[in-house]
Amino acid sequence: MHKLLERQIKRHLGDTATVPSELAKFIAAVDDAYASADADRLMIERSLDLMSRELTEANAGLRSELAERQRTEQALLKEKDEQRNLIRKLEDIHSQLLQSEKMASIGQLAAGIAHEINNPIGYVYSNLGTLEKYVQDAFHMIELYEQAEAGITDQEVLSGIQAAKKKLDFAFLKSDLRALMGESNEGIVRVKAIVQNLKDFSHAGTTEEWHYANLHQGLDSTLLIVNNEIKYKAEVVREYGAIPNVECLLSQLNQVFMNLLVNAAHAIQERGIITVRTGCEGEEVWVEIADTGQGIPPENLQKIFDPFFTTKPVGKGTGLGLSVSYGIVQKHHGRMEVQSEVGKGSTFRVWLPVKQP
Ligand SMILES: Nc1ncnc2c1ncn2[C@@H]1O[C@H](COP(=O)(O)OP(=O)(O)OP(=O)(O)O)[C@@H](O)[C@H]1O
């Protein structure tokens, strides 16, 4: 008999043995009903159990699928990030290449022109020297004639000479001719220096090899080239120290100096001073270009070497000057330092090893 039924009979009717016999059939039917309810419950419980197990399994499957999907998504995101970085790097390199290509072709152009001008300048220079000597000789000859003038007795000849002298303003001609020769000489020497500087500056560009070069020469020729950009803005003060020749690609370093000098001039609003200093410490040489310009706000200091970072209006600056310079200095195993105070000015210092490692 079902345990529950047995307990209930005991409670309501006393001992099961004393149950009236006419109830036996009824009790047996109730007992059957209890048993079948139990069986049903068991079956329901089992199927619930089964269902719950299946649900748990499905749930776990879903969870792992989700995790897998998240992993793939993360990997995709990472890949996308890497691609974006790569594209940015490629863009940077591309623009730097463009810039250095531009500089190289400007250099080649300058070298070509310098070469072409060099020859005519050469013979004009040398002819001027000869001419000066001839003029001196001719003057000497005229002086001798002048001394002989006293001996001329023919009044007609004498007055003819004196009239011609007066007409030509011979005294002035004599002194002016000397001044003209001097000025022409000075001019031609200057043109020669410019051509030489152009040649130094470009140094035939692309095929340049590593040489021990005098940085002061590089600075001087670069200063001459950018003089036009600077002269209305600033006075240039040179404070050169005693430095050894440095193993470098001088035309590329000249590019660095040019970028720094032009930036310095741009930073000066009215008029200021650009100081170019050099010095050495241990195995390193430094070149410093300091300006009394507007300075760089601290929040920009981190960005100025980034390609395309510029505070200049559209069309004025490409924002490549410093990034290209940085690249060139790195190629020389050197480094660049900058100090700046808003309203006071900036100082850029380029450190270079005397000897390449
Ligand atoms: N001497 C300086 N004084 C003040 N700001 C400077 C100086 N040098 C550089 N900067 C700042 O750094 C920025 C980046 O300089 P960078 O030379 O790279 O580019 P740019 O001068 O703007 O353009 P460009 O490509 O024509 O050189 C400048 O726009 C300017 O804001």
Ligand SMILES: [Mg+2]
């Ligand atoms: Mg610049």
